[in-house]
Amino acid sequence: MKNVIKFVLLGAVISTLSGCTGSVSNKDKNCSYDYLLTPSLSISKWIGGCGPTDK
Known part of the structure; x- marks a missing residue:
C-alpha cells in the first residue's frame, strides 16, 4: 500500500510541474527562454539572456 501511495x-x-511549464520569446522571435512554474523564476531571465521580452 505504501508503494501505491508513493507512486500516486x-x-x-x-x-503538476509539467502543467506549469512554458516559454517566453521576444517580439522579434529571435530569442526565447523556458520556465518551470512562472516566467519570473527563469534563470535566463534573471541574467538577462534575451534582454527585455516586451520589446
Whole structure:
C-alpha cells in the first residue's frame, strides 16, 4: 500500500510541474527562454539572456 501511495504522489507532482511549464520569446522571435512554474523564476531571465521580452 505504501508503494501505491508513493507512486500516486509522484505522479501528482510530475503532472503538476509539467502543467506549469512554458516559454517566453521576444517580439522579434529571435530569442526565447523556458520556465518551470512562472516566467519570473527563469534563470535566463534573471541574467538577462534575451534582454527585455516586451520589446
